[in-house]
Amino acid sequence: MTxxxxxxxxxxxxxxxxxxxxxxxxxxxxxxxxxxxxxxxRRLPHFDDLLFLGASMSRYPLEGYRExxxxxxxxxxxxxxxPLELKIPITIAGMSFGSLSANAKDALGRGASAxxxxxxxxxxxxxxxxxxxxxxLVYQYLPSRYGMxxxxxxxxxxxxxxxxxxxxPGGGGMLxxxxxxxxxxxxxxxxxxxxQRSACRxxxxxxxxxxxxxxxxxxxxxxxxxxxxxxxxxxxxxxxxALAVKSGADVVVIDGMQGGTAATQEVxxxxxxxxxxxxxxxxxxxxxxxxxHRKVQLIISGGIRNGADVAKALALGADAVSIGTAALVALxxxxxxxxxxxxxxxxxxxxxxxxxxxxxxxGITTQDPELMGRLDPELAGRRLANYLKVMTLEAQTIARxxxxxxxxxxxxxDLCALTVEAAAMARVPLAGTSWIPxxxxx
Amino acid sequence: xxxxxLATAELRTLNQALHHQAPGSNETAxxxxxxxxxxxxxxxxxxxxxxxxxxxxxxxxxxxNREAQVVVDGSxxxxxxxxxxxxxxxxxxxxxxxxxxxxxxxxxxxxxNASSRCGISMKGIDIVVRGNVGHxxxxxxxxxxxxxxxxxxxxxxxxxxxxxLFVRGSVKxxxxxxxxKEMRPEHLKLLGELLGKAGFDGIDPTSFKRxxxxxxxxxxxxxxxxxxx
Ligand SMILES: Cc1cc2nc3c(=O)[nH]c(=O)nc-3n(C[C@H](O)[C@H](O)[C@H](O)COP(=O)(O)O)c2cc1C
Numbered sequence: 001m002t003x004x005x006x007x008x009x010x011x012x013x014x015x016x017x018x019x020x021x022x023x024x025x026x027x028x029x030x031x032x033x034x035x036x037x038x039x040x041x042r043r044l045p046h047f048d049d050l051l052f053l054g055a056s057m058s059r060y061p062l063e064g065y066r067e068x069x070x071x072x073x074x075x076x077x078x079x080x081x082x083p084l085e086l087k088i089p090i091t092i093a094g095m096s097f098g099s100l101s102a103n104a105k106d107a108l109g110r111g112a113s114a115x116x117x118x119x120x121x122x123x124x125x126x127x128x129x130x131x132x133x134x135x136x137l138v139y140q141y142l143p144s145r146y147g148m149x150x151x152x153x154x155x156x157x158x159x160x161x162x163x164x165x166x167x168x169p170g171g172g173g174m175l176x177x178x179x180x181x182x183x184x185x186x187x188x189x190x191x192x193x194x195x196q197r198s199a200c201r202x203x204x205x206x207x208x209x210x211x212x213x214x215x216x217x218x219x220x221x222x223x224x225x226x227x228x229x230x231x232x233x234x235x236x237x238x239x240x241x242a243l244a245v246k247s248g249a250d251v252v253v254i255d256g257m258q259g260g261t262a263a264t265q266e267v268x269x270x271x272x273x274x275x276x277x278x279x280x281x282x283x284x285x286x287x288x289x290x291x292x293h294r295k296v297q298l299i300i301s302g303g304i305r306n307g308a309d310v311a312k313a314l315a316l317g318a319d320a321v322s323i324g325t326a327a328l329v330a331l332x333x334x335x336x337x338x339x340x341x342x343x344x345x346x347x348x349x350x351x352x353x354x355x356x357x358x359x360x361x362x363g364i365t366t367q368d369p370e371l372m373g374r375l376d377p378e379l380a381g382r383r384l385a386n387y388l389k390v391m392t393l394e395a396q397t398i399a400r401x402x403x404x405x406x407x408x409x410x411x412x413x414d415l416c417a418l419t420v421e422a423a424a425m426a427r428v429p430l431a432g433t434s435w436i437p438x439x440x441x442x
Numbered sequence: 443x444x445x446x447x448l449a450t451a452e453l454r455t456l457n458q459a460l461h462h463q464a465p466g467s468n469e470t471a472x473x474x475x476x477x478x479x480x481x482x483x484x485x486x487x488x489x490x491x492x493x494x495x496x497x498x499x500x501x502x503x504x505x506x507n508r509e510a511q512v513v514v515d516g517s518x519x520x521x522x523x524x525x526x527x528x529x530x531x532x533x534x535x536x537x538x539x540x541x542x543x544x545x546x547x548x549x550x551x552x553x554x555n556a557s558s559r560c561g562i563s564m565k566g567i568d569i570v571v572r573g574n575v576g577h578x579x580x581x582x583x584x585x586x587x588x589x590x591x592x593x594x595x596x597x598x599x600x601x602x603x604x605x606x607l608f609v610r611g612s613v614k615x616x617x618x619x620x621x622x623k624e625m626r627p628e629h630l631k632l633l634g635e636l637l638g639k640a641g642f643d644g645i646d647p648t649s650f651k652r653x654x655x656x657x658x659x660x661x662x663x664x665x666x667x668x669x670x671x
Contacts, residue, residue: 144563145563148525148544149525149546150486150488150506150525151508176662177661188584189546189584189585190584191603191660194603194661195660195661195662199563203524203540203559203562203581204520204521204524204540204543204562205520213500213502214501214502216481216482217481217485217501217502220453220457220486221457221482221485221486221506222486223457223458
């Protein structure tokens with residue numbers, strides 16, 4: 001009998017995995033970094049790593065459907081004479097007209113209004129579709145100031161000063177030429193078809209002392225009526241929140257690194273910023289130390305997908321959450337029904353993120369009239385409203401199980417963590433223990 | 443003529459009174475006394491009134507102006523006439539950083555010098571400076587005209603889009619993608635009009651040089667990566 005040496009199974013490297021290798025080849029062939037949409041795709045400690053304890057011997061639950069569980073939230077009661085009154089603690093995050101089609105903005109406005117919540121403009125000005133459909137519209141004040149004008153400022157229901165985004169804290173915007181149509185170019189005062197870079201720093205202020213004066217100016221222009229939000233990417237949440245509050249913000253928005261973007265360098269998305277889960281407790285701590293928790297509202301975003309995520313964010317101390325990617329999926333983004341078309345674009349449903357190329361088969365992240373025409377704003381708006389309703393019902397289900405008659409009564413004591421990392425970041429005990437890593441010095 | 447003394451009156455009262463003038467009101471000339479460097483004086487104005495401020499102001503004077511004429515009889519802090527849409531803001535003294543930042547329209551006149559980043563991200567405003575401007579002026583300037591009768595600092599017009607820059611004195615250095623361009627008759631005509639509107643008729647337009655975008659960085663290209671510094 002002859003003996004052949006048994007072959008080893010070909011082994012791929014965990015370090016040099018297929019994706020990494022393909023990226024090296026892509027870089028070698030093109031000489032330019034990869035730009036894409038969406039948020040961080042790597043696995044990160046997240047809300048999935050937390051569980052609610054529910055009611056037990058020492059806590060009694062509320063009856064589902066019968067006993068009331070409130071979901072309303074007021075944003076901007078600190079200084080604004082006309083705060084935003086939302087029916088649900090879920091808002092639609094700022095996504096620019098330009099990155100999104102007019103029909104997508106229209107649909108977001110319809111869905112949010114039906115659900116009793118707000119939408120937010122983005123880096124490209126206020127589109128008439130969104131203003132007309134959104135009952136409550138937050139107007140972003142960005143470094144680029146594209147389309148910024150006092151008329152729209154006065155038409156807005158709140159103002160959001162964008163310091164940063166979770167996908168790219170410290171990065172400016174990008175909109176590539178394919179999406180700079182006549183209308184987008186005109187709204188941004190730019191030549192058609194150029195690859196547009198928007199600034200990463202505000203042109204007329206730097207640092208919290210200046211920001212305080214900037215906020216005062218915006219309040220003077222709008223007669224102290226409108227709530228002023230300050231949005232920052234998740235990076236140093238404790239200090240950022242304290243400084244935003246010191247600068248006079250009514251509401252602070254923190255967007256963790258899973259937060260979506262329309263177009264950013266992949267290296268930026270995956271390597272700068274901290275996870276959403278790690279942002280909340282330090283932010284809340286800053287507010288509590290200033291005696292302003294629940295007085296200056298905290299909005300959390302970045303990877304919020306369902307009512308459980310909402311309930312967990314609120315239990316950790318947020319007043320509301322904001323969604324971008326999930327709202328786009330509700331409208332029809334990345335739907336497997338269009339798998340053939342995603343394949344033709346070299347992707348697959350669920351992974352398609354070349355939103356900057358403007359060829360979105362779902363008609364959402366495009367300016368192409370034919371593709372955009374595929375999105376029926378009324379139908380898509382209804383889908384978004386349904387989704388928001390489900391998220392709210394889910395959050396209420398959990399809150400009632402924890403015995404809370406308002407989702408804001410959820411608290412960290414209702415939670416435990418599945419992993420040591422999540423326990424440390426969320427500052428809740430590891431399940432089945434009383435151990436909160438970092439508490440008490442170990 | 444309404445006179446508001448900021449030594450005793452609240453800024454908020456002044457701005458709100460200016461915003462909510464009855465249409466057709468004949469109180470079109472306002473005077474503000476004792477600004478003492480206050481921020482956000484005469485911001486968000488929306489009607490053809492004239493507001494003369496007797497003294498120096500802090501940040502953002504005349505911010506987001508529409509239609510009004512704002513005169514600062516003194517110097518102005520950072521961001522004077524930021525995001526102006528129309529009308530005119532005139533600073534009789536010097537202006538600090540970011541004068542006319544992101545302005546969409548109207549005319550900003552600085553009779554003294556302006557500091558760094560004058561006309562940053564300008565989007566259609568006309569800015570005429572009698573003296574010098576500091577570094578990074580007209581950074582990412584998108585549209586409009588910046589006229590500098592004196593000298594310009596470092597990196598003028600860095601990453602400029604379609605704005606036009608006219609400088610009479612020296613330019614310390616040009617920023618990325620900003621180049622000197624030919625002064626054609628239509629530019630001389632435009633420059634003459636701007637100088638006239640600013641009240642500097644005595645200055646000869648032919649003594650200026652024109653600068654604008656080389657348009658080489660409008661589309662991403664690996665070969666341009668070094669230009670971004
Ligand atoms: C297509 C798209 C466009 C965006 N545009 C902006 C923008 O213009 N300004 C901004 O502050 N954030 C922008 N964002 C970020 C969102 O406001 C939000 O922070 C993020 O989407 C939240 O994370 P999520 O997508 O996981 O829900 C954009 C996000 C997406 C997906």
